[in-house]
Amino acid sequence: MEKFLQKYREAGLKLTPQRIAILTFLDGNTGHPTAEEIFAAVRETHPTVSFATVYNTLQALKTRGQLTEVTINPERKHFDPNTEPHHHAMCSECDKIVDIFDDFSEALKLPKDVGAGFDGFSVTGNHVEFYGVCGDCTE
Structure with missing residues (x-):
């Protein structure tokens, strides 16, 4: 787990428990989830997580090249952790x-x-x- 988290630390991402839950959900996920799907999944184990935290984390990962955005429908962006x-x-x-x-x-x-x-x-x-x-x- 430490090696997994180290790559995100090296990318300059502050690792809070909620962000770790988001990263864990994304790790190896080939389903190209939406922000809403990630939020629902993370909320099961972290009920206080906000949608803003999920969205901001996704944007931070995207900016750092740790995640790509895939768009079928402009109203529903999907995220791909495979870069x-x-x-x-x-x-x-x-x-x-x-x-x-x-x-x-x-x-x-x-x-x-x-x-x-x-x-x-x-x-x-x-x-x-x-x-x-x-x-x-x-x-």
């Missing part, structure tokens, strides 16, 4: 998100003329989002 390069497939019906770890670098080609002001543009990374309807929602 390794990967892509997402998202169901537009149920908001389910799954990680895709394939490398699409070779398949993605920029046009020769990217646009004004982008002469000499060099790609340093990419992120692909696939939108559709999952098998559960099409049944």
Whole structure:
């Protein structure tokens, strides 16, 4: 547990009991939870936690590169604790998100003329989002 928390200390995050509960919930979580879902889960063990604490912690993690934000619906942001390069497939019906770890670098080609002001543009990374309807929602 100490090694787990050390990475957040090194990122400059003050570790309160409530923040530790949030971090523990996120650790290894592949469900891409929303702030509301994180709040509900953490509140079970920390009934005094506020939504503001959850939201502010998520923003602090995002700012420090410890979390990414994934948006299907602009009104419901999802959070991904996996900051390794990967892509997402998202169901537009149920908001389910799954990680895709394939490398699409070779398949993605920029046009020769990217646009004004982008002469000499060099790609340093990419992120692909696939939108559709999952098998559960099409049944």
